[in-house]
Amino acid sequence: MGEMMFGFEFLPYQKSKDIEHLKAMIEGARGFLQEEVGFVLIPANVRKNAGVNAILSAYMLREHIDVVFVPTISAAGLDKIQIRSQILSLKYANFTCVALIGGDEKDNRSENKKIDGIELIEMTREILGSDIHIISGTPTDMSNPLTRKRLAQKMRLGVDRIITQPIFSSHLMREFIRDFEELRSESKSKAKLSLGVFGLFSAQSAEVINAAHLGFEVPKDYVEMLQKCAKQGSDDAALAAFKHLWVGLQSIAREHNVSLYLSTPKHNDLRAYGKYMEN
Template identity: 40%
Template sequence: MFGIEFLPRSLHEDKTTIQLMREGALAYLKKQVDFILIPTNPRQVPSVDSLLASYALKQAIDDISFIPTLSGAHYVGQSGVEQFYAQLLALRYANFKHIAIIGGERHNQESMTSKAMIHAIRQELGEEIYIISGSGSLEDNIGKAKLQEKLQAGVNAIITQPLFEAKTAKAFLKTFRDITHTGGYEVQVFLGVFGIFHIKSALSINEANLGFKIPQSYIESMGLNQAKQSYERLWQDMQQVAKEYQASLYLSTPKHNDLRAYGG
């Protein structure tokens, strides 16, 4: 299974861009796009409402799944919880079968956590809806505990933070496999691949404290005009790791709809 991130801007132009991304993925990455995830206010910059955009796109392009994202950072206190439940009613009304969630605890301790969001979704929408969430590193007990909470709450799939080294991906998957096997969880895992094509972008991402860091070794490998080659090597490495561990792949870029990641 293969998914990509897409940031909506203009419905007419978006339909063309999505078609180019799908064609590029098939020709350049040898992957058929199974779903497109619509983020919510990435990097705290206002964007088209994820639920509205996902609905409009699925009406316009009916042969692929569009998955909206809900962020716990938007739902603070009791009024926030009520607003979150209203969004769940909208999901049911629009007949969405998949939802991605991001816990808000990193931004505000009073925001809805991933655990609370998953519990609410299961309570309101039952077991039929497919819930996707993310995971950071599993190198320490904090990361493992956060993953355990999501698994216990009933998440269906996990997308890793962007990974830039095969050894890091393997280490994550080994720990992930141990945790899920021990707990008896059947959860799909996606390796996050980040297509980045400029050293300046990599440095600005590291400065922004987005919850992950691009390793210095990868930045150095980008060298002089070697960014595309580094990305191609990364993609090949992640394909091999995913195959070895029966994982899936998920592709995003810092500029979101960057066609260079799809051979453009």
């Protein structure tokens, strides 16, 4: 997976419809976003809800669509034996890339300590060595010493790509890229960067996301802008706001030779972007 590698998230639901939607999304990315899809990431247990197994669905979908599918292993709720089984399944199914998400932070008072993201990366490297390309995530607040420390640890452990939580401003994007490059140099890492972008088209969606505490928040000024669009009764205004965000972030990403990663709420189809990207 090279330096510039656009990817997006996809939640599997029903195989035949998923194949149809994915093909449309790949074409939509090319036609509406001017991006060639390098990988599709299949999340695991989104918001702690049961869903189709990420490894199984990625395996099935790649038989029908010629793109790299990246299954996710989440340590949440699993013990080491269960996690090890999933890691071994990657090798059995000839996956070359995986996204890793740790469980809750360790509680030293508990006998059942959770596996965090750092330990999960160590386990995967121990079992599969360099045969697997590892993707991990990070918050964007680099003023937080813990965020900076954990990102540096991931780089030193040989993570191949970092995907950020969604970014909603060009200023924050430039700041993060600068800090990322500093850490990468200090860690002697070759990790690639994918900057998260979230498809939001209504204030209601933004408020639901913030109430769900997903690990990131839609900034107040962006929510207020969407609320203003709603009062005007104009869907086009909200779509134009996202277009402005996307075009700005895409320009910066290309300037710095980094990638974008698109998360979409629910089960959005990239054909929907055509309404405003063609205008």
